[in-house]
Amino acid sequence: MSLPNFTNFLIEKGGLTAEEVRQVTPFMRTETVANNAFLLKAGEVCSHSFFVESGVLRLYALNEEGKENILQFATENGIVSDRGSVFFQEPSTYYIDAIEPTVVVLFDEAFVNEVAKVNSGFRVHNEKLLQNHIRHLYKRVSLLIGASAKVRYLEFVQRHPDLMLRVPQWMIASYLGITPESLSRVRKALAAENFKSN
Amino acid sequence: MSLPNFTNFLIEKGGLTAEEVRQVTPFMRTETVANNAFLLKAGEVCSHSFFVESGVLRLYALNEEGKENILQFATENGIVSDRGSVFFQEPSTYYIDAIEPTVVVLFDEAFVNEVAKVNSGFRVHNEKLLQNHIRHLYKRVSLLIGASAKVRYLEFVQRHPDLMLRVPQWMIASYLGITPESLSRVRKALAAENFKSN
DNA sequence: AGTGCTTCTTATCAAATGTCAATGCACATG
DNA sequence: CATGTGCATTGACATTTGATAAGAAGCACT
Numbered sequence: 001m002s003l004p005n006f007t008n009f010l011i012e013k014g015g016l017t018a019e020e021v022r023q024v025t026p027f028m029r030t031e032t033v034a035n036n037a038f039l040l041k042a043g044e045v046c047s048h049s050f051f052v053e054s055g056v057l058r059l060y061a062l063n064e065e066g067k068e069n070i071l072q073f074a075t076e077n078g079i080v081s082d083r084g085s086v087f088f089q090e091p092s093t094y095y096i097d098a099i100e101p102t103v104v105v106l107f108d109e110a111f112v113n114e115v116a117k118v119n120s121g122f123r124v125h126n127e128k129l130l131q132n133h134i135r136h137l138y139k140r141v142s143l144l145i146g147a148s149a150k151v152r153y154l155e156f157v158q159r160h161p162d163l164m165l166r167v168p169q170w171m172i173a174s175y176l177g178i179t180p181e182s183l184s185r186v187r188k189a190l191a192a193e194n195f196k197s198n
Numbered sequence: 199m200s201l202p203n204f205t206n207f208l209i210e211k212g213g214l215t216a217e218e219v220r221q222v223t224p225f226m227r228t229e230t231v232a233n234n235a236f237l238l239k240a241g242e243v244c245s246h247s248f249f250v251e252s253g254v255l256r257l258y259a260l261n262e263e264g265k266e267n268i269l270q271f272a273t274e275n276g277i278v279s280d281r282g283s284v285f286f287q288e289p290s291t292y293y294i295d296a297i298e299p300t301v302v303v304l305f306d307e308a309f310v311n312e313v314a315k316v317n318s319g320f321r322v323h324n325e326k327l328l329q330n331h332i333r334h335l336y337k338r339v340s341l342l343i344g345a346s347a348k349v350r351y352l353e354f355v356q357r358h359p360d361l362m363l364r365v366p367q368w369m370i371a372s373y374l375g376i377t378p379e380s381l382s383r384v385r386k387a388l389a390a391e392n393f394k395s396n
Numbered sequence: 397a398g399t400g401c402t403t404c405t406t407a408t409c410a411a412a413t414g415t416c417a418a419t420g421c422a423c424a425t426g
Numbered sequence: 427c428a429t430g431t432g433c434a435t436t437g438a439c440a441t442t443t444g445a446t447a448a449g450a451a452g453c454a455c456t
Contacts, residue, residue, distance in 0.1 A: 061340045069344035071336055084333035087326065094336075123321050128285065130328040135282035137335040138269055138292075142259045144342040145375030146267035149413075169434065177343030182413055184435055347443075366403065380443055382405055398456085405450080414441070419434105426429080 003030065005053050005077050006105045010115070014125050020118045027114045029106045033057075033098040040082065040096040045089055048106040049081035050074070055102025056166055060174070061094050070174040073163055079129075099167065149178045150186050201228065203251050203275050204303045208313070212323050218316045225312045227304045231255075231296040238280065238294040243287055246304040247279035248272075253300025254364055258372070259292050268372040271361055277327075297365065347376045348384050 010016045010024075029048075033039060033055070040046050042062065050057060057080045059072040071094070074080040085092035086109065116122045143152050153176060157164060163172070170180035178186075208214045208222075227246075231237060231253070238244050240260065248255060255278045257270040269292070272278040283290035284307065314320045341350050351374060355362060361370070368378035376384075 061344065063344045067344060069340050071339055071343075082336075083329050084336075087329045123325070127321075127325065127328065130325065130332065131281050131285045134328065134331060134335065137332065137339065138282075141269055141335065141338055141342065142267050144339065145269075145372070146259065146261045146265060168432090170432095174343070179414060180434075181415080181436085185413085188435080368403070377444060378404075379406085379445085383443085386405080399454100400456105401452100401454080403450105403452080405448100407446100407448085409445085411444070412442085415439085417437090419436080421434080422432090424429100424431085426427105 003053055003105060006051050009051065009077060013129065014115065014119070015121050016115070016119050020115075023118050024111065024115050027107070027111045031104050031106055033102040033104055035098055035101050038095065038097045039104070040085075040092055040094065042093050042095055043091050046082040046085035046092045046094075046096075048108045049079055049083070049086055050096065051105040051107065052076055052078045052080070053103040053105055055098060055100040055104075056163075057096055057102060057104070058099055058167075058171065059094055059096050068174055069177075070171055073160070073167060073171075073175070075162060075166070099171070144177055149176060149182055150190065152176045152178075153183065153186050154190075201251055201303060204249050207249065207275060211327065212313065212317070213319050214313070214317050218313075221316050222309065222313050225305070225309045229302050229304055231300040231302055233296055233299050236293065236295045237302070238283075238290055238292065240291050240293055241289050244280040244283035244290045244292075244294075246306045247277055247281070247284055248294065249303040249305065250274055250276045250278070251301040251303055253296060253298040253302075254361075255294055255300060255302070256297055256365075256369065257292055257294050266372055267375075268369055271358070271365060271369075271373065273360060273364070297369070342375055347374060347380055348388065350374045350376075351381065351384050352388075 006028075007018075007021055010021050011018065016024075030053070039050055039057070052074045054076055057074045057078075058070055059074075059080050059082070060068045060070040062068060072080055080096055082092040082094045082096075084090065085094075112122075112126065116126075143155055147155070153172075156172065156176060169183060173180045173183040176183065204226075205216075205219050208219050209216065214222075228251070237248055237255070238257075250272045252274055255272045255276075256268055257272075257278050257280070258266045258268040260266060270278055278294055280290040280292045280294075282288065283292075310320075310324065314324075341353055345353070351370075354370065354374060367381060371378045371381040374381065
């Protein structure tokens with residue numbers, strides 16, 4: 001199976017050469033995931049990180065009442081993982097499943113170490129990814145504690161226009177921390193505003 | 199000035215030897231920060247990360263209406279930074295100030311590189327810190343989108359009992375994403391519950 | 397002790413969001 | 427075509443949280 005996205009990712013974001021990519025391919029694995037199929041369930045140790053070659057994944061937690069809290073989506077070129085679980089080899093409290101038929105590349109710490117071995121600069125690139133992830137999470141927390149549902153929704157639309165078309169609305173509501181009904185009302189209010197001003 | 203906490207941190211969490219610590223000390227700096235004094239303001243590039251030797255720091259953002267959204271506290275042995283700004287040398291959107299007279303150790307990417315030079319295992323330790331930070335942020339997001347103010351408060355009390363005594367309540371409210379008045383109500387309700395059940 | 401400042405609490409009312417129930421719609425499947 | 431299923435919307439109502447204002451307690455400073 002050809003993996004143009006992952007290969008490109010290693011070259012562009014990891015600083016590898018095509019030859020180095022060839023050297024590390026034996027250390028990764030590809031998998032096809034059916035719609036609604038799980039890659040991780042709470043209680044399991046998350047053995048790999050998942051790079052999305054095509055499709056969409058989501059990561060979520062269940063609260064005490066059984067409600068899903070969606071923490072992250074990943075489309076093409078995105079990475080999902082319970083990094084804590086992978087890194088520390090502890091049981092995860094999260095679920096990861098596919099919300100489209102999806103092709104993923106699985107890689108673990110051994111793979112990362114292997115890449116770092118063939119390309120000494122990779123750890124810095126890797127750190128960059130982590131730093132970016134942290135920055136993104138800060139922004140998310142900031143919106144969650146300081147912005148209304150409406151503002152959060154507008155932010156989401158702007159940042160993830162692609163997801164709007166591929167993900168059911170109730171999942172976006174979960175990601176935003178509101179109910180599907182509330183999101184529906186927010187959208188209605190925004191539509192009314194736009195109508196007035198145009 | 200002696201820095202037992204930072205030294206200990208480098209040894210315990212960074213895997214350095216006492217001798218290696220001595221080698222890298224020339225590359226860091228110590229500063230005393232008065233109560234309410236700023237270490238970073240929005241618009242500036244965050245040139246350093248701050249390790250708290252003693253005291254308390256907070257990191258916050260201002261939203262459009264000028265309301266503070268507190269993203270993080272750091273007490274002894276904690277690190278605060280706009281990592282994104284430090285790493286990518288971009289202007290920050292955050293503020294960092296002291297809420298007690300505080301002694302901080304300032305270190306930048308050059309320091310990290312220096313430490314990595316004297317101890318080749320340090321990058322892995324550093325990655326561990328980042329992974330932990332990400333894990334913590336996931337937990338935080340999860341609570342913000344899925345738990346009530348009451349649950350978030352209880353979580354906070356449990357995780358940061360020390361902060362309860364050192365940080366004014368309205369800052370904790372900000373950290374939890376609610377108003378001081380709401381927090382006061384939550385506390386009142388909890389007190390009433392405890393009274394009934396005892 | 398007096399003064400001003402900040403924090404915390406309380407009360408009241410308003411706004412935002414959640415809950416529950418019903419409906420309509422699109423789509424897949426028999 | 428008929429039917430079932432999941433999703434989005436809407437309305438009525440409840441609950442939570444915010445906004446505003448007022449007051450009490452603690453604390454620093456004079």
